[in-house]
Amino acid sequence: MTTAHPALDGLTTPALLLDEARMIRNIDRLAAQAQTLGVTLRPHLKTAKSTEIARRLGGPITVSTLAEAEVFHAAGHTDILYAVGIAPRKLPRVQALRAAGCDLTVILDSLAQARAVAEAGVPALIEIDSDGHRGGLVPDDPLLIRIGKLLQDAGLLRGVLTHAGESYGVSGREAHAGFAEMERRATVRAAEALRGAGLTCAVVSTGSTPTAHAARDLSGVTELRAGVYMFFDLVMAGIGVCARDDIALSVLTTVIGHQRSKGWLMIDAGWMAMSRDRGTAAQAVDQGYGLVCDAAGREVPDLIVAGANQEHGIVSLRPGSKAEMPDLPVGTLLRILPNHACATAAQHARYHVIPADGGPMATWPRFGGW
Amino acid sequence: MTTAHPALDGLTTPALLLDEARMIRNIDRLAAQAQTLGVTLRPHLKTAKSTEIARRLGGPITVSTLAEAEVFHAAGHTDILYAVGIAPRKLPRVQALRAAGCDLTVILDSLAQARAVAEAGVPALIEIDSDGHRGGLVPDDPLLIRIGKLLQDAGLLRGVLTHAGESYGVSGREAHAGFAEMERRATVRAAEALRGAGLTCAVVSTGSTPTAHAARDLSGVTELRAGVYMFFDLVMAGIGVCARDDIALSVLTTVIGHQRSKGWLMIDAGWMAMSRDRGTAAQAVDQGYGLVCDAAGREVPDLIVAGANQEHGIVSLRPGSKAEMPDLPVGTLLRILPNHACATAAQHARYHVIPADGGPMATWPRFGGW
Numbered sequence: 001m002t003t004a005h006p007a008l009d010g011l012t013t014p015a016l017l018l019d020e021a022r023m024i025r026n027i028d029r030l031a032a033q034a035q036t037l038g039v040t041l042r043p044h045l046k047t048a049k050s051t052e053i054a055r056r057l058g059g060p061i062t063v064s065t066l067a068e069a070e071v072f073h074a075a076g077h078t079d080i081l082y083a084v085g086i087a088p089r090k091l092p093r094v095q096a097l098r099a100a101g102c103d104l105t106v107i108l109d110s111l112a113q114a115r116a117v118a119e120a121g122v123p124a125l126i127e128i129d130s131d132g133h134r135g136g137l138v139p140d141d142p143l144l145i146r147i148g149k150l151l152q153d154a155g156l157l158r159g160v161l162t163h164a165g166e167s168y169g170v171s172g173r174e175a176h177a178g179f180a181e182m183e184r185r186a187t188v189r190a191a192e193a194l195r196g197a198g199l200t201c202a203v204v205s206t207g208s209t210p211t212a213h214a215a216r217d218l219s220g221v222t223e224l225r226a227g228v229y230m231f232f233d234l235v236m237a238g239i240g241v242c243a244r245d246d247i248a249l250s251v252l253t254t255v256i257g258h259q260r261s262k263g264w265l266m267i268d269a270g271w272m273a274m275s276r277d278r279g280t281a282a283q284a285v286d287q288g289y290g291l292v293c294d295a296a297g298r299e300v301p302d303l304i305v306a307g308a309n310q311e312h313g314i315v316s317l318r319p320g321s322k323a324e325m326p327d328l329p330v331g332t333l334l335r336i337l338p339n340h341a342c343a344t345a346a347q348h349a350r351y352h353v354i355p356a357d358g359g360p361m362a363t364w365p366r367f368g369g370w
Numbered sequence: 371m372t373t374a375h376p377a378l379d380g381l382t383t384p385a386l387l388l389d390e391a392r393m394i395r396n397i398d399r400l401a402a403q404a405q406t407l408g409v410t411l412r413p414h415l416k417t418a419k420s421t422e423i424a425r426r427l428g429g430p431i432t433v434s435t436l437a438e439a440e441v442f443h444a445a446g447h448t449d450i451l452y453a454v455g456i457a458p459r460k461l462p463r464v465q466a467l468r469a470a471g472c473d474l475t476v477i478l479d480s481l482a483q484a485r486a487v488a489e490a491g492v493p494a495l496i497e498i499d500s501d502g503h504r505g506g507l508v509p510d511d512p513l514l515i516r517i518g519k520l521l522q523d524a525g526l527l528r529g530v531l532t533h534a535g536e537s538y539g540v541s542g543r544e545a546h547a548g549f550a551e552m553e554r555r556a557t558v559r560a561a562e563a564l565r566g567a568g569l570t571c572a573v574v575s576t577g578s579t580p581t582a583h584a585a586r587d588l589s590g591v592t593e594l595r596a597g598v599y600m601f602f603d604l605v606m607a608g609i610g611v612c613a614r615d616d617i618a619l620s621v622l623t624t625v626i627g628h629q630r631s632k633g634w635l636m637i638d639a640g641w642m643a644m645s646r647d648r649g650t651a652a653q654a655v656d657q658g659y660g661l662v663c664d665a666a667g668r669e670v671p672d673l674i675v676a677g678a679n680q681e682h683g684i685v686s687l688r689p690g691s692k693a694e695m696p697d698l699p700v701g702t703l704l705r706i707l708p709n710h711a712c713a714t715a716a717q718h719a720r721y722h723v724i725p726a727d728g729g730p731m732a733t734w735p736r737f738g739g740w
Contacts, residue, residue, distance in 0.1 A: 012436075012740055013457065046680055064642075064681045066382075084681045085626040087383065087638055088701050109627055112700045134682055135627045135636050165679065256455040257479055257505045266505050268457055272434075272738075276646035276713055309535065310416055310712055311434045311454045312504055330482045331458050342680055343646055347716070349739055368642075369719055370382050 004295035005354050007361040008333060013254040014273035016348035017335060018364070019297070021356040022248035023230055027056065030212060030229050037218045042081060042205065044227030047342045050351065051075040052364040053230065062225050065370045066093045073102040080104045081205070083161065083225070085127065085135055088116035095120055105158055109137050114147045118154035125161040125203060126151075126194075130186035131179060133165035139189040148199045159203025160190045163225070167210040171239040171284070176214030183211055188220035210241050231341040234291060238283040249345060250293065250335040252352070253313065255328050263325050264306075265315045269336055271308040275343035289313060290336035290344075297335055300326060305336055374665035375724050377731040378703060383624040384643035386718035387705060388734070389667070391726040392618035393600055397426065400582060400599050407588045412451060412575065414597030417712045420721065421445040422734040423600065432595050436463045437739045443472040450474045451575070453531065453595070455497065455505055458486035465490055475528055479507050484517045488524035495531040495573060496521075496564075500556035501549060503535035509559040518569045529573025530560045533595070537580040541609040541654070546584030553581055558590035580611050601711040604661060608653040619715060620663065620705040622722070623683065625698050633695050634676075635685045639706055641678040645713035659683060660706035660714075667705055670696055675706055 008017075027043075034041035043057050046064035054061060054072055060079035063069045069080050070093075078101065082094070086106040097104045098121075108114055109127040117124050126147055129136030137144050151157035167179035183206035191201040206218070207225035218224065231249040232242040253269035271289065280287040289305035292315055302321035307314035313336070317323055328334070338344035345351075346368060353362040378387075397413075404411035413427050416434035424431060424442055430449035433439050439450050440463075448471065452464070456476040467474045468491075478484055479497040487494050496517055499506030507514050521527035537549035553576035561571040576588070577595035588594065601619040602612040623639035641659065650657040659675035662685055672691035677684035683706070687693055698704070708714035715721075716738060723732040 009459075012460075012463075014740060084638065085636060087624040087626050089624060090382075093382075110700055113627075129629075132632075134634075134677075134679060134684060135629065254457040254459060256457050257483075259499075259505065262502075264504075266455060268454065271647075271713065272716060273740075276648070276710075277641075278646070278648075307504075309504060314504060330480055340646075343641065346642060347738075368717075370384060370643075 004333070005361060008252060008295055011252055011352055013252050013333070014269040015252045015352050016345060016350065017250045017252050018231070018351040018353045019248045020353050022246060023053070024056070024356055026230055026232060026242070026246060026248060030226060033213060034224050037215060037224070039218050039221055040223040042223045042225050043230070044083070044225050045072060047227040047345060048230055049345070049366045049368065050364050060223070062227070066090060067367065067369045069097055069102065069104055071367055073097055073100065078103055081125070082106050083163070085109060086113055086117060086124070088113065091116060091120040091122060094122050098122065107161055108147070109135050111143065111147060111150065114150045118150055118156060121154070121156070123156045123158045124151055125159050125205060126190070128160050128162040128186050128190045130162040130183045131164045131166040133163065136162060139186050139193060144190055144193055145197045145199070148194045148197065152199045157199060157201070159201045159205065159222070160187050160194070161203070161205040162187050164208050164211050167208050168235065168239065173214045173240065176210040176241065177216055180206070180211035180215035183207065184215070184218055184221050191220065209236060210239060213241055228341050231345070233341040233344075234287045234337055234339045235279040235283070238280050238285060238287070244291070244299070244337065247337050249341045250297065250337050251290070251344065252295070253334050253336055255330050255332040255334065257330065263316050265328055267305070267313040267315055267334060268311060269305070269313045270311045272310050273347055274305065274308060274313065274336060274338060275340065275347050277340040277343035279339040287339060290338050293335040293337060295333040295335060374703070375731060378622060378665055381622055381722055383622050383703070384639040385622040385722050386715060386720065387620045387622050388601070388721040388723045389618045390723050392616060393423070394426070394726055396600055396602060396612070396616060396618060400596060403583060404594050407585060407594070409588050409591055410593040412593045412595050413600070414453070414595050415442060417597045417715060418600055419715070419736045419738065420734050430593070432597070435740045436460060437737065439467055439472065439474055441737055443467055443470065448473055451495070452476050453533070455479060456483055456487060456494070458483065461486060461490040461492060464492050468492065477531055478517070479505050481513070481517060481520065484520045488520055488526060491524070491526065493526045493528045494521055495529050495575060496560070498530050498532040498556050498560045500532040500553045501534045501536040503533065506532060509556050509563060514560055514563055515567045515569070518564045518567065522569045527569060527571070529571045529575065529592070530557050530564070531573070531575040532557050534578050534581050537578050538605065538609065543584045543610065546580040546611065547586055550576070550581035550585035553577065554585070554588055554591055561590065579606060580609060583611055598711050601715070603711040603714075604657045604707055604709045605649040605653070608650050608655060608657070614661070614669070614707065617707050619711045620667065620707050621660070621714065622665070623704050623706055625700050625702040625704065627700065633686050635698055637675070637683040637685055637704060638681060639675070639683045640681045642680050643717055644675065644678060644683065644706060644708060645710065645717050647710040647713035649709040657709060660708050663705040663707060665703040665705060
């Protein structure tokens with residue numbers, strides 16, 4: 001749309017805006033990609049944290065907290081993967097969800113965790129390290145078989161999982177396809193090691209937003225995970241996973257002042273509204289705390305949120321820009337595209353939704369906590 | 371205390387912990403300082419966002435959002451300063467609070483804002499720029515008198531205010547005292563300019579946590595503002611405003627895994643629990659995403675949260691450390707001291723309070739939003 005939705009004027013700023021048409025386009029794009037690759041898509045809801053959005057996805061889901069598992073199960077989702085290494089103290093909540101009919105699976109990479117889940121009767125995937133990013137076992141770690149046996153003896157071995165978080169640090173489809181192949185190779189090798197030891201490995205789960213979009217061949221993989229792709233953000237645009245025009249999330253803000261001699265304008269979106277995430281700082285183009293658009297979502301050339309205090313954003317032209325500082329009086333509404341949708345969305349309790357059908361705006365609650 | 375509160379074991383991690391004894395010590399310390407200096411303390415509740423904490427302060431308060439003004443007014447606070455430049459579109463909410471008996475004052479630095487508040491009948495302070503940090507007029511800006519006249523004609527001129535945000539970037543009492551004097555000089559000069567033009571200037575309001583603690587003489591100043599001092603954090607310790615032992619806020623977390631070959635351990639406090647704030651990155655000692663303590667709050671030498679994903683923290687020894695990596699098995703509880711208390715607290719919906727009297731833990735809700 002090239003004009004601002006008339007209801008924007010009635011919102012309290014700062015406010016989190018969600019462009020439903022863009023979100024649906026993003027969701028459909030990865031669903032088609034998963035179908036082409038012949039894998040099940042298991043979207044990660046750590047970014048969205050909204051039952052309204054989960055409802056538009058259907059099927060199996062991934063979560064990052066047990067609070068998400070509880071909320072989404074209460075909303076009717078039954079096939080849920082909790083994709084953060086399980087702390088034994090959290091197993092009673094997992095057991096309660098399973099007893100209530102939720103097929104909740106956990107992940108782990110140690111004998112201590114495997115013993116605890118075996119005792120609790122909770123099915124698990126073994127986390128595989130495909131890129132040195134954080135947790136997981138390398139595929140040839142002898143511990144893999146020991147953990148696999150322990151789980152299988154308890155009837156709880158579901159398979160293996162990896163996440164190539166390092167794919168965020170490289171740019172372009174070729175590079176991301178390389179990480180997708182690393183994810184595939186590491187998990188398939190681990191699955192084969194387990195099978196070679198007489199164990200079952202039904203699930204081979206891979207994915208991150210960059211690798212999911214770039215993967216060309218996922219032979220041996222059964223499911224694909226991604227989260228931020230629903231909204232996209234400047235970090236994803238900066239590494240070429242999406243275009244800036246695909247970004248479905250922005251923060252509506254009001255101009256509250258100027259320091260004209262410095263070329264600054266002040267807005268009421270500081271880091272409380274944008275988050276402290278500076279994910280583009282290490283990219284080719286540093287977007288500060290976000291890229292400035294007008295209320296209709298059109299980019300204002302070279303204008304970024306260069307600094308942020310708690311409730312103040314300082315907007316200025318990108319260093320070296322030859323653009324002219326536009327005249328934006330006190331009271332002007334602007335929209336800021338975020339560096340990192342997961343972090344920015346987490347600062348807000350609700351989405352103000354610009355609906356795909358052009359109708360009145362909706363409000364979708366989102367939740368947080370653990 | 372040197373042993374962990376027994377109730378910590380029952381908390382879901384990550385969880386925000388507040389040490390009430392330390393908080394009270396911090397609150398009392400600045401109250402005594404304000405009394406010595408002969409000024410009214412107007413604590414800023416942008417960090418705490420808790421009616422339980424506000425209740426322990428009493429007196430006038432400062433807020434950073436109208437949501438804070440509404441919540442604290444409903445809790446019985448009547449003298450409130452909203453210390454972010456007023457957007458004209460927000461005036462109806464300000465008027466509603468004033469009509470309900472709240473003496474709510476706003477701040478501004480432009481004629482457009484002054485005309486809007488004059489029309490709305492809302493009293494205001496004029497923001498003064500004392501250090502080039504963000505908004506405000508320099509004291510000799512001719513606009514000061516024009517805005518002052520406009521407000522005075524409407525019976526709404528309350529005074530002047532400044533905040534030396536740049537004081538966070540310097541270290542040590544001498545440097546902070548210098549900024550305190552800059553705040554004092556700029557606001558007193560602005561007040562004198564207004565009075566010289568026949569206008570009244572009852573309120574001369576200054577402060578930031580570093581300058582409030584370091585100020586030696588506030589002649590001409592009537593009130594002092596500070597916020598993060600109630601909790602303190604690693605940024606404040608890093609510039610010498612407090613000792614690390616004064617930090618009242620921490621995040622309780624559980625060890626969920628290891629990458630022993632890399633000297634890493636994984637915890638369930640990632641940036642969602644700690645925030646993305648890296649405020650110590652530019653300081654002499656970079657604390658990563660936080661400094662690791664045991665469950666009783668004793669520092670583990672040189673152990674920091676070196677990296678953070680959404681729900682994972684990666685803990686390792688500080689680069690160059692000669693300390694030995696301690697053995698912290700899966701399930702171990704740790705406490706992480708935050709870089710920036712305002713940002714970390716904002717990631718949580720409640721404080722789990724370790725009470726000053728050694729009794730059972732309490733839960734104090736906190737709120738967010740605008």
